[in-house]
Amino acid sequence: MSATTSATLELNGAAPAPAGARPRTVAVRWALAVAHFARRKPLGAIGGMIVLAMLVMAVFAEQIAPYRYDETVRGARMTPPSAAHWLGTDNLSRDMWSRIVYGARVSVTVGFATIALAIVVATAIGVSSAYFGGPWDLVVQRVVLSLLAIGPGGLSDYRAILAHESEMPNNRYFTLAYLLGPGPLNLIVSIAIIATATNSRVIRGATLTVMQSQFVEAARAMGCGHMRIIVRHLLPNVVATIIILATIGLGAVILAESALSFLGFGVPPPYPSWGAMLSGSGRTYMLRAPWMAIWPGVAISLAVFGFNMLGDALRDVLDPRLRGGR
Amino acid sequence: MLKRYLARRLLVAVPSLLIASAIVFMLPRLIPGDAVQLMLAETSYAKDIDELRAKLGLDRPFHVQYVEWLGRAARGDLGESLWTRRPVLSELAQRLPVTGELALYATVSALLIALPIGVVAAARQDSLSDYVLRSLAILGLSVPNFWLATLLIVLPAIWWGWRPVTGFVEFRQDPVAHVAQILLPALILGIASAAALMRLTRGMLLEVLRQDYVRTAWAKGLTERAVVIKHGLRNAVIPVITLLGTQLPLILGGTVIIEQIFGLPGVSRFLFDAINQRDYPVIQGVNLLVVSTVVLVNLVVDALYAVLDPRIRY
Numbered sequence: 001m002s003a004t005t006s007a008t009l010e011l012n013g014a015a016p017a018p019a020g021a022r023p024r025t026v027a028v029r030w031a032l033a034v035a036h037f038a039r040r041k042p043l044g045a046i047g048g049m050i051v052l053a054m055l056v057m058a059v060f061a062e063q064i065a066p067y068r069y070d071e072t073v074r075g076a077r078m079t080p081p082s083a084a085h086w087l088g089t090d091n092l093s094r095d096m097w098s099r100i101v102y103g104a105r106v107s108v109t110v111g112f113a114t115i116a117l118a119i120v121v122a123t124a125i126g127v128s129s130a131y132f133g134g135p136w137d138l139v140v141q142r143v144v145l146s147l148l149a150i151g152p153g154g155l156s157d158y159r160a161i162l163a164h165e166s167e168m169p170n171n172r173y174f175t176l177a178y179l180l181g182p183g184p185l186n187l188i189v190s191i192a193i194i195a196t197a198t199n200s201r202v203i204r205g206a207t208l209t210v211m212q213s214q215f216v217e218a219a220r221a222m223g224c225g226h227m228r229i230i231v232r233h234l235l236p237n238v239v240a241t242i243i244i245l246a247t248i249g250l251g252a253v254i255l256a257e258s259a260l261s262f263l264g265f266g267v268p269p270p271y272p273s274w275g276a277m278l279s280g281s282g283r284t285y286m287l288r289a290p291w292m293a294i295w296p297g298v299a300i301s302l303a304v305f306g307f308n309m310l311g312d313a314l315r316d317v318l319d320p321r322l323r324g325g326r
Numbered sequence: 327m328l329k330r331y332l333a334r335r336l337l338v339a340v341p342s343l344l345i346a347s348a349i350v351f352m353l354p355r356l357i358p359g360d361a362v363q364l365m366l367a368e369t370s371y372a373k374d375i376d377e378l379r380a381k382l383g384l385d386r387p388f389h390v391q392y393v394e395w396l397g398r399a400a401r402g403d404l405g406e407s408l409w410t411r412r413p414v415l416s417e418l419a420q421r422l423p424v425t426g427e428l429a430l431y432a433t434v435s436a437l438l439i440a441l442p443i444g445v446v447a448a449a450r451q452d453s454l455s456d457y458v459l460r461s462l463a464i465l466g467l468s469v470p471n472f473w474l475a476t477l478l479i480v481l482p483a484i485w486w487g488w489r490p491v492t493g494f495v496e497f498r499q500d501p502v503a504h505v506a507q508i509l510l511p512a513l514i515l516g517i518a519s520a521a522a523l524m525r526l527t528r529g530m531l532l533e534v535l536r537q538d539y540v541r542t543a544w545a546k547g548l549t550e551r552a553v554v555i556k557h558g559l560r561n562a563v564i565p566v567i568t569l570l571g572t573q574l575p576l577i578l579g580g581t582v583i584i585e586q587i588f589g590l591p592g593v594s595r596f597l598f599d600a601i602n603q604r605d606y607p608v609i610q611g612v613n614l615l616v617v618s619t620v621v622l623v624n625l626v627v628d629a630l631y632a633v634l635d636p637r638i639r640y
Binding site for chain 1: 341342345457460461464465467468469470472473474476477479480481483484582583
């Protein structure tokens, strides 16, 4: 049986390849899983493609962009979109498309660094807070809640927070960013602090649910140590929540980064960041050269849209409570 | 029972507010550079700087300043602005109605958009309309509000030569113009919340529609409207109300940029200017107000929760 036929059969829900067939390589299994995901969640697949395109843009900016981000094109000040300059040029005669391509690098770097930092710390806080409980939980949660200045309290369902995870108030980043001053590193730290607080609440909630399970009780009865219970029994069961949080969180972080760059706390010029391109000259010349204000916004919206779509689909697939049925 | 629960929640809210007040007090002081350095020219003598600092009470130990500020804040005195020398409370009272109105209109428009769309998307799960509505909702979450605001100023100006009023119109001067002026920014602010509320409404309704009692309702031969609205929505709406509570900080946060873009003299713009001028009493006052409002709203939401769902017992 050829690989294609077996893949088609698998997708149609038929029995796996008969005994004796060569075991599939990891690459083939991944490809099958992706194809299956795309078939079940077309919107998620579109999101995934947008995310992939953005990653490619960020990594291969030098190869994709026709000009450097700070290169001025003689005699092309604020020219509208054309074959030579797909998205037009700005007030300093720089090619907008090239700047958008390089701008993806800022969004991707800030986005992934922030989420990595936030998720690792949030998991440590959330899981330990739920597992050990008592005074540790009380103190940590007081600090987290004060940081968030929101107290939905014990009644709020962590899934409700998951559902609106994609947006976080700008004003908190704003105060923190002001405190730390402009610059990419400070931007990452200020967004990560807030993202950590929000995510740790959600991870704590998810861990609390898993803690009710009998297998945790069984592990305890068998005399497993704290570390073993946390690493072998709790973490694998909250990993789905963490993946969803990270994916949807990336969209939120990119949005926050653009808002902060818009307010002037981001990467210093002339390096392009989508949010900063929208403020300053983008707004000054918006009536004479509207493309200067339009394209960076389209880029931000598309990127966030991609991560949100992908995160949404992943949640549907990974969260059994929302799976299937009518 | 509810009273005891609320009393307990109030008690728990006190330490939260205290920690928050300490953070609120500490944050602006950690910003590099202080008001005195901004007030005096670079050429001023160190003696003048010290004198002015002493006059403004900024030379005393940090904890002494904090305890004194907290004591006065508890009595409703938030101090006076370092720059204008006017009481922070009266300045706040002047600007609060603008931000309050903006937040209120934003919340109402979010609900009006979210509930019907969420219900339709859930009732027609996995249909074309569901896909379109969900994509629109995610798009609503993805579009930065400052960009949307910019577009809504730029495009009508280019196409029809229409521009929104830039000067602020008081309600007393012209009620219609006043509401019209706030409506557009409020709608922009409400869009992200509407998207989040719609998604939660859909998700919760889907879960409820899979319950046994809904199957019974279908089996009884009830109309779709009765099943979805009466049996479904009523039980799905509770988390949506909780989310509405948590949307408040989001909406208030959004006002920072929106007030700036539309030139509305609200609290957030006041905060933005104060941070630029290192006006500590104003920064502390505004942040304390925001934090207290959010804590209070969450308390109200928790109480509403119990009223709406009689199964919840404390």
